[in-house]
Amino acid sequence: MHRIKGLFDYLEKVFPLEYQEEYDNSGRQISFDNKPIKGILVAMDVSPVVINEACENNCNCILTHHPIFFKPIKNILDGNSIGQMVMACIQHEISVYAAHTNADAVCWDLLAKSLDLKNIALLFPDKRFNGIGYGAVGDYENDITLSDMLKKISQRFQTNSMIYYGDSGKPIKKVACLQGAGSRKINAVISHGSVDCIVTGDVGYHDAVFANNNGVAVIDIGHYVSEKPIIDFLYQTVYNYLTKEIHCNDIPLMISNKEHNPMKCGM
Secondary structure, X not given: OOEHHHHHHHHHHHOOHHHOOOOXXXXXXXXXXXXXXOOEEEEOXXXXXXXXXXXXOOOOEEEEOOXXXXXXXXXXXXXXXXXXXXXXXXXXXXXXXXXOHHHHHHOOOHHHHHXXXXXXXXXXXXXXOOOOEEEEEEEXXXXXXXXXXXXXXXXXXXXXXXXXXXXXXXXXXXXXXXXXXXXXXXXXXXXXXXXXXXXXXXXXXXXXXXXXXXXXXXXXXXXXXXXXXXXXHHHHHHHHHHHHHOOOXXXXXXXXXXXXXXXXXXX
């Protein structure tokens, strides 16, 4: 019998909790440690849709990127969304685990690889540990235009929800990739060295203008899209646990197909 605790212990070996940022709350969110694993659902966030999907597919474990408990909470009430979700998970005995900035630190190059960049290097190494950190920089063998890069991103991630700053004909060679809310690092990227374009999410106007004034294009692909490659990695991590660690092929494992990018464009 394969229990929830075994999976969560394994995740903490792959994504050590000491790798997370100080503000974060990765790890066990809700845990029925001694319950056998019935099925595992991987998603970006815990939401009513994801919880319902887990119930429909007899999954009693949800693995997300974002923690359900991110900011301190003072109570659990059935009149607010967090309270309702927590109560639903407890009612259905669904365990929840989040691999957030600790996973970002391990998977720092995934967005760059998704964009077919070469010579990928870690942009901001974690001084505490070797080989992990945040952000990546890489380049294209041949220059492409900013317009062509937008098309590449749209095709790769099946999205038109992008905002960009810069001349669409600008040649792009060197690219910095910052998954998630990378806008806070734009100034540091530009100070770090010459890049032609920054791809990230949650870009503020003033950060984008600063980049443009320094000759750097910015593509805001949205928080969700910029972190989508991590969901595939989390799925593969659990798949490796089931097939290689515990040699189990009969526990259902799936990526949510009901969770969608909340960012939309249009009227």
